[in-house]
Amino acid sequence: MKITIDLDKCIGCGACEEICPAVFHLDEEIGKSTVIDEEACDYADCCEAAGENCPEQAISIED
Numbered sequence: 001m002k003i004t005i006d007l008d009k010c011i012g013c014g015a016c017e018e019i020c021p022a023v024f025h026l027d028e029e030i031g032k033s034t035v036i037d038e039e040a041c042d043y044a045d046c047c048e049a050a051g052e053n054c055p056e057q058a059i060s061i062e063d
């Protein structure tokens with residue numbers, strides 16, 4: 001699974017980290033979310049939920 005965060009769209013709301021902290025981490029220095037463990041998405045049900053709940057549709061998940 002490949003996860004991409006469009007940093008131009010990300011507003012740093014932190015929702016993805018809240019929903020799926022194993023995969024996403026809000027980098028407070030840049031005010032954007034980052035993917036900390038792409039492989040974890042293969043095991044974490046929350047990964048797709050994070051993508052669906054991103055208010056800016058900044059998260060792309062490819063199989």
Ligand code: SF4
Pocket residue numbers: 005009010011012013014015016017026032033053054055056057058059
């Ligand atoms: S939910 Fe979307 S907008 Fe919010 S921090 Fe995550 S990627 Fe950025």
